[in-house]
Amino acid sequence: MATEDKGLHYVETTPPPIRRPPVIELGALGWIKRNLFSTWYDALMTVISVAFIFFAARGLLIWVVGTAEWSVVTNNLRLFSAGRYPPDQVWRVQLALMIVTFMAGISWGIWGRMVRLAVILIVVVIAALFIMPIFAEMLPIRPIYTLVTAEGETIPAMAFVADPGDEITFTLTPVTDETIMPVGFMDMASRIAWGQIELERNTAQEETETPQEGEGEDTPEPAAPPDLIVHVQLLDANLELLSEFEAPVEGGEYSTTIRLPDAGWYLIVVDKEGTAGAMWMAMEPLEPLKTDLASETAREERYGPVPEVEGRRTRVLDAVYLRFAGVRTLGDFISLHIGPFAEALKTTTLILFAVLGFGYIMGTLGKAHEKLTKRLTLIGWVLSFPLVVIVLRGFGNSGWLPYVSTDLWGGLLLTLILAIVGIVAAFPIGVLLALGRRSNLPVVKIFSTLYIELIRGVPLVTVLFTAQLMVPLLDPSLANVDNVVRAMVGMTMFSAAYLAENVRGGLQSIPKGQIEAAKALGMNDVLVTALIVLPQALRAVIPAIVGQFIALFKDTSLVYIVGLLELLGIARTTISQPEYVGLQREVFVFIAIIYFVFSYAMSEASRKLEESGAGAVRRR
Amino acid sequence: MSEGPLVDELYFDPSEDIIICHKVNKWFGDFHVLRDINLIVKRGEVVVICGPSGSGKSTFIRTINRLEEHQEGTIIVDGIELSHDIRNIAKIRSEIGMVFQQFNLFPHLTVMQNITLAPMWVRHWPREKAEAKAMELLERVGIPEQANKYPGQLSGGQQQRVAIARALAMEPKIMLFDEPTSALDPEMIKEVLDVMLELARSGMTMIVVTHEMGFAKEVADRIIFFDEGRIVEVGTPEHFFTNPKHERTKLFLSQILH
Ligand SMILES: Nc1ncnc2c1ncn2[C@@H]1O[C@H](COP(=O)(O)OP(=O)(O)OP(=O)(O)O)[C@@H](O)[C@H]1O
Numbered sequence: 042m043a044t045e046d047k048g049l050h051y052v053e054t055t056p057p058p059i060r061r062p063p064v065i066e067l068g069a070l071g072w073i074k075r076n077l078f079s080t081w082y083d084a085l086m087t088v089i090s091v092a093f094i095f096f097a098a099r100g101l102l103i104w105v106v107g108t109a110e111w112s113v114v115t116n117n118l119r120l121f122s123a124g125r126y127p128p129d130q131v132w133r134v135q136l137a138l139m140i141v142t143f144m145a146g147i148s149w150g151i152w153g154r155m156v157r158l159a160v161i162l163i164v165v166v167i168a169a170l171f172i173m174p175i176f177a178e179m180l181p182i183r184p185i186y187t188l189v190t191a192e193g194e195t196i197p198a199m200a201f202v203a204d205p206g207d208e209i210t211f212t213l214t215p216v217t218d219e220t221i222m223p224v225g226f227m228d229m230a231s232r233i234a235w236g237q238i239e240l241e242r243n244t245a246q247e248e249t250e251t252p253q254e255g256e257g258e259d260t261p262e263p264a265a266p267p268d269l270i271v272h273v274q275l276l277d278a279n280l281e282l283l284s285e286f287e288a289p290v291e292g293g294e295y296s297t298t299i300r301l302p303d304a305g306w307y308l309i310v311v312d313k314e315g316t317a318g319a320m321w322m323a324m325e326p327l328e329p330l331k332t333d334l335a336s337e338t339a340r341e342e343r344y345g346p347v348p349e350v351e352g353r354r355t356r357v358l359d360a361v362y363l364r365f366a367g368v369r370t371l372g373d374f375i376s377l378h379i380g381p382f383a384e385a386l387k388t389t390t391l392i393l394f395a396v397l398g399f400g401y402i403m404g405t406l407g408k409a410h411e412k413l414t415k416r417l418t419l420i421g422w423v424l425s426f427p428l429v430v431i432v433l434r435g436f437g438n439s440g441w442l443p444y445v446s447t448d449l450w451g452g453l454l455l456t457l458i459l460a461i462v463g464i465v466a467a468f469p470i471g472v473l474l475a476l477g478r479r480s481n482l483p484v485v486k487i488f489s490t491l492y493i494e495l496i497r498g499v500p501l502v503t504v505l506f507t508a509q510l511m512v513p514l515l516d517p518s519l520a521n522v523d524n525v526v527r528a529m530v531g532m533t534m535f536s537a538a539y540l541a542e543n544v545r546g547g548l549q550s551i552p553k554g555q556i557e558a559a560k561a562l563g564m565n566d567v568l569v570t571a572l573i574v575l576p577q578a579l580r581a582v583i584p585a586i587v588g589q590f591i592a593l594f595k596d597t598s599l600v601y602i603v604g605l606l607e608l609l610g611i612a613r614t615t616i617s618q619p620e621y622v623g624l625q626r627e628v629f630v631f632i633a634i635i636y637f638v639f640s641y642a643m644s645e646a647s648r649k650l651e652e653s654g655a656g657a658v659r660r661r
Numbered sequence: 662m663s664e665g666p667l668v669d670e671l672y673f674d675p676s677e678d679i680i681i682c683h684k685v686n687k688w689f690g691d692f693h694v695l696r697d698i699n700l701i702v703k704r705g706e707v708v709v710i711c712g713p714s715g716s717g718k719s720t721f722i723r724t725i726n727r728l729e730e731h732q733e734g735t736i737i738v739d740g741i742e743l744s745h746d747i748r749n750i751a752k753i754r755s756e757i758g759m760v761f762q763q764f765n766l767f768p769h770l771t772v773m774q775n776i777t778l779a780p781m782w783v784r785h786w787p788r789e790k791a792e793a794k795a796m797e798l799l800e801r802v803g804i805p806e807q808a809n810k811y812p813g814q815l816s817g818g819q820q821q822r823v824a825i826a827r828a829l830a831m832e833p834k835i836m837l838f839d840e841p842t843s844a845l846d847p848e849m850i851k852e853v854l855d856v857m858l859e860l861a862r863s864g865m866t867m868i869v870v871t872h873e874m875g876f877a878k879e880v881a882d883r884i885i886f887f888d889e890g891r892i893v894e895v896g897t898p899e900h901f902f903t904n905p906k907h908e909r910t911k912l913f914l915s916q917i918l919h
């Protein structure tokens with residue numbers, strides 16, 4: 042090896058061999074120890090964080106799976122996606138979406154790489170959308186319950202539809218002190234009555250646990266013995282009696298199954314006698330009927346009008362009259378909410394993914410003539426904007442694409458259109474303003490500076506109101522410009538000012554040497570700016586610009602203030618419908634998820650852009 | 662001084678003299694950075710400028726392609742007087758190539774794009790012609806295989822050679838070098854100097870700010886010594902290294918040649 046002379050002289054004779062780095066096997070436990078519990082405060086932080094996540098997530102999960110009423114979302118998907126766009130024209134929104142998806146697919150094919158994760162994600166989504174409804178069908182559904190109490194008001198006649206051969210099973214269970222609330226669909230009156238019973242039960246319990254002074258005088262009279270008798274009649278659509286039975290409280294649980302001979306409406310009429318006691322009546326298998334317009338008309342056509350009995354109200358056992366009560370199991374969650382949601386989305390999603398895949402394949406094939414394909418794709422993108430507008434807006438009163446006023450555009454459609462137009466239009470304006478602010482021409486400089494500072498000095502709401510209300514004052518001919526366009530102008534003006542400041546930051550970050558080198562080569566100011574300064578400046582501020590765009594996307598929610606029904610506006614109108622009262626949590630969580638998905642996709646895309654060659658500011 | 666037109670008592674011959682500076686003065690605010698600079702450079706001449714830090718060397722050569730404006734005096738380059746006329750400035754800049762201490766390559770463009778950019782956009786050459794020229798120049802500076810890399814992927818010496826090729830692509834009549842080797846590691850200085858040597862021998866008119874005295878000895882026709890914004894001494898390399906006259910020059914040389 043080496044010759045060593047008491048450490049004073051050293052001459053290398055054989056160089057140490059070049060080796061691969063050692064592999065340090067850590068193992069799962071080792072990793073946990075090193076990363077989570079290396080010191081006592083690390084351990085403490087780990088425990089606290091995990092506990093926090095556990096409690097926060099647990100509460101949320103219980104709500105999401107167990108109690109949240111997601112049908113408000115599923116039933117209103119059309120509203121959320123396109124607002125009041127005429128339902129028979131909604132295919133045009135889908136067509137527009139397909140155009141954009143196709144272009145995205147081609148671009149992915151020609152510019153992007155096959156990302157394994159994205160493919161897996163798509164496959165999983167498609168699989169879930171198809172499996173979930175089937176799975177949901179297989180799961181048993183909960184019965185419909187109604188609570189019959191001796192003191193309660195008359196129960197309305199309950200109407201439902203059946204097909205020949207169907208059966209209905211009634212199960213009446215007396216309510217005792219041990220009875221817990223059944224899990225299933227329930228009308229509001231039953232839920233309130235049950236709340237009353239539980240309340241009385243609790244106060245009674247407290248009184249027995251803490252005996253009060255002056256005992257003897259205050260003891261409540263012993264409750265009257267339950268003597269309720271429930272009398273049920275099943276009528277058919279012609280109000281002919283089909284079957285009837287009586288169930289007394291003392292008789293314990295009573296159950297009977299009745300065959301339903303014909304297709305059509307049936308009525309359940311419940312009468313009761315007695316002064317005390319209560320019974321749960323379960324009816325199964327019976328699903329709450331859907332309440333959307335299409336289902337209602339289909340029902341009317343197939344089964345005729347809803348029959349009515351004299352002397353009492355008739356209620357259809359539908360999704361408005363009944364709500365799920367009690368904590369759902371995961372199975373209930375899937376069959377009640379996930380299944381229908383997936384069902385509602387699956388066709389559109391599948392078509393879109395197919396279009397995306399088709400575009401991707403076209404893009405990949407186009408790689409044979411890369412230059413041409415790229416050029417055509419860019420032209421395609423440019424053309425797709427007017428095309429989408431034509432498809433959505435239409436012209437004339439009749440024919441293929443009847444005119445749809447922009448007042449009717451809403452929901453996610455409007456949100457996306459406002460955001461995209463804002464982004465595309467604000468970008469060049471912002472860049473020009475940034476350049477203007479650094480210009481040597483005093484007029485340009487002063488105008489740019491004033492504009493930027495003025496807009497940045499007022500809230501977006503003010504800009505939107507100005508665009509809506511003041512613009513017509515400037516020039517009466519502008520009064521005809523529709524609201525959506527005005528909102529677009531407002532959004533664009535607003536974000537252009539912020540964008541300009543971001544771009545200015547990028548411009549300032551370019552070293553003087555770059556400009557000098559370009560000038561020394563004989564380039565004039567325009568060339569220096571366009572070829573040297575801007576490309577570098579814009580790359581440097583990609584993260585800031587994307588942040589700005591994400592903010593713009595979310596800020597579109599403010600246009601509901603000027604009366605446009607984009608995603609948030611639709612959310613608010615939805616929860617103001619009587620049948621969805623009290624469901625604002627579900628609705629807002631849902632739109633929050635939508636905002637998040639789009640924002641996250643944007644920031645992820647920007648990260649990819651930064652990492653890719655196109656965005657990397659290379660080290661000097 | 663040769664026969665020729667009169668520029669404020671200064672005689673020069675436009676067929677032979679390519680750069681004429683007469684009584685050039687410049688201030689940065691109140692600071693008088695260039696004081697009465699007079700200099701005539703002939704076609705094909707190689708002039709080396711040296712002098713202590715802050716003496717105004719960079720400022721002077723930057724006034725020649727008007728990266729800095731002078732406030733008094735006359736500068737005539739290839740028969741065109743430098744004035745506020747933008748057309749003159751653009752014309753002169755495309756006649757003069759410049760190489761900077763910090764290379765100043767465009768980091769967002771490949772080597773090839775760095776070199777072809779100005780010929781295509783300023784001279785309006787077709788891409789094929791610009792790329793052919795670029796390849797020829799990359800061969801000349803010895804790095805044809807780096808054409809498709811980005812500047813960040815090259816060593817300092819390679820970057821500076823690309824910068825020289827980029828300047829040469831405009832087919833300039835004059836090349837200005839501002840301390841082209843001072844940002845380089847010793848091992849890379851030679852590869853850059855070799856390129857400059859070859860360029861000097863090919864007959865290019867060059868003004869080089871450098872402290873590389875070996876280079877100066879070998880190729881300079883004249884050496885100019887700057888101090889405190891003025892030209893203190895001018896002479897041939899022999900004169901300069903064997904028999905400097907001015908005290909300031911002697912001091913400087915004793916320091917630089919240890
Ligand atoms: N843009 C400017 N504004 C104000 N002062 C400047 C500017 N540029 C240079 N100076 C000053 O002018 C003087 C000459 O600078 P210059 O860069 O020409 O010196 P130099 O001889 O090239 O020195 P070095 O060898 O350090 O490069 C210095 O004192 C410098 O501080």
Ligand SMILES: [Mg+2]
Pocket residue numbers: 718719720839840
């Ligand atoms: Mg200098």
